[in-house]
Amino acid sequence: MFLEEDFWSTWIQSIPVLELSRGRRFRPELKEAFFEYLGLSRHAKVLDVGCGPGTFTRYLARYVEPPGLIWGVDKDRVFVDYARRKAEEEGISGYVKYAVADALALPFDEGTFDAVMSYTLIEHVPDPEALVREMIRVCEPGGTVSVMGVLAVEPKFKPPQDSLDRRIEELFRKLQRAIEPLKEKHHVGRGLPIERVPELFDRLGLKEIRISGFYTPFCIDDARYPREERERMLLEEFTKPIEDFVLKLLKAFPDRFREGSPACAEAEELLRLIWVRHKRRLRELRAGVKRWEIQENPSLIVSGRK
Ligand SMILES: C[S@@+](CC[C@H](N)C(=O)[O-])C[C@H]1O[C@@H](n2cnc3c(N)ncnc32)[C@H](O)[C@@H]1O
Known part of the structure; x- marks a missing residue:
């Protein structure tokens, strides 16, 4: 239960929680935006770092096809095993692959991918600079490195609680x-806020840095x-x-x-x-009673060219 390899899925977010929430955020109509902002193409070689149960990799697999290739890596073995199983079930395992790996020491050669991205990861790693350096290393020259995360915005209206x-x-x-001690040990929420990523990209020499985003509010x-x-x-x-x-x-x-x-x-x-x-x-x-409570999770995408 205290194993390193199932920490996130055990204590922070389970497979269904991530699948449901991310499934709603990565909407089909955002495909063009993701392609544009993340530097994707139909035959791109793509890496999703900290892929969790693989929701985003499977989303991308609808639009990227062989000889394109999608890899997802995560430290949590429960997520990786699940993502592999889902890829098998969906018949996409020939070009959608997963590995258990530390984002700060990626098991890929220099320049392996055309596009390297992460979603809600940089906020949780002990060394955000090492993460971005690794993402740049495995990206080919001219390829796109993107870090995505949720912006911290206070809603103007909070639904009343009883x-x-x-x-x-x-x-x-x-x-x-x-x-709390476990969360501290695993750096949950102790990495870099997404708002500070552009400065880091600039310092690490990424070019054509662009700030984009997507907004997918949720209301039950x-x-x-x-x-x-x-x-x-x-x-x-x-x-x-x-x-x-x-x-x-x-x-x-x-x-x-x-x-x-x-x-x-x-x-x-x-x-x-x-x-x-x-x-x-x-x-x-x-009974059809509506509350119209809206959850907002505006996501920022910071991308740069290697
Ligand atoms: C908030 S979840 C996001 C998962 C996925 N990107 C998504 O949005 O569904 C953060 C993920 O980062 C993973 N993670 C945290 N630190 C990591 C590290 N150093 N290397 C690889 N994965 C890591 C966790 O296991 C978890 O799956």
């Missing part, structure tokens, strides 16, 4: 403290999603991840969450409350 939401948030935050009441999809998102993204997290905590820290201890009581309270909220939201969804 006492149930507030209590769930309070308990969840408290329990999260138990894994959006007419894009059929009812079953909404129910699945509610369960897999909003309720199950909290339940899984609490159950893993109880198992991983038996002394801290001893039966009868205040910490254990709080964990049990949270487990109960998330299902109270889940049932309430499910009833609302089924």
